[in-house]
Amino acid sequence: MKSVIERILSNMGLGNIVEALSSENIDWADFHTLLLYILENRIHNINPVDIMKNYKENRFSATASVNQKELLEIDRMLYKVLPGYFSAIELSPVSAIGANSVLAPLDPKITLSTIRNLEVVSDSSMALSIECAHRRRLLKTLRENTEIHLATSHRMLRLQKFSKDSSLTTHFRAFALASAARDTEGLNSFELSSISAHIKTWLDFLIQSLDSGYEAKNISVAISDIRLIEKVVSDKHINREELIRESKNRTFSPFRAYSIDLPDVIDSADNIAITVPELETYIRELQFTEKQIINSLRKEYPMVHFYFDLKRCSGAGYYSGICYTVTARNSAGNQHSLAGGGACDWTKKLLQSKKEHLVTSGFGTEFFSKLFRHNRSVA
8 A cells, every 4th residue: 555655646746745644743623625626626627428437337326235124124033022121213324434443453554544534434343332431421320320222224335356256345335233331240241241142132033934935044142251262272382363364264263273272162161171370261251241141041931042252352452351252154055154242442532431342233134134044045
């Protein structure tokens, strides 16, 4: 990217204009005014033929390949099983610029930034979390233990490129949840109870969807503590980005690769032998989680396979503790990830308080509509 910018500036004879415009010497208001003026001048040269050409070639403006009525019906089913204490809100299409890369280490290049100090929402869970923090701050004092529970269905835009045969698209609809509060009971009781409520929402929906023309079988819930792999990364001086790339290979085991005596997955956390003292805290946390919420979920949903994924790398830097993934098999016999969530530290950062706790979750409703509709050609 840097070499491309240098080439452009060299061809135009503009020297160090990027450094000048990126410095703190120009405030945001003046910066926006300058960019708006440049954009207005360029727009004057656009004609109707250019608009049609741009619409045809720009992958971000293409319509979604899904029936909107189906998405609305999925939203209706989700709101039907959602606990009544959740507030359903309609998000703005844009959010504060930098949210995804400042609160979590996400690549800012996947988010469409605007010239008005805003960015198009690329993660509705993040947007809900900012609203949670805003509502928590509106309380008379952050010491008030008022819980905030928000839900939304939102179309997001991400600038990643996907192959033509992929079911993933640059813009897509998903259902998101966020629960925030000040945990006064300790032992992460708020986080665990919220994770349980979020998981139950997704499972209740999947079970209900069987009567509405969808086929989601072999449902599994994988529980992880992302701090375990973060500790391994830190102690072994492992490059995180390289580890995440390696983990996309399903046969890759970080424990085997770095000679750590731990199983990749296990049905019960109680059966994990503590052979690595440095990881004992996180193993105990998983055992506590199993005792507090997973055992009761197993009784309530005997058809669902609950297990512990110790080797999970995805979500490192995004989640801050216990997290989970919900998968199911479609009529084509393929197992897909449908929902995920966990504890995040974003309200701690936004409100500058270590007492703030947050759990976020998301369900790919458009992805589900495409791949889990019965008697539809699926992959």
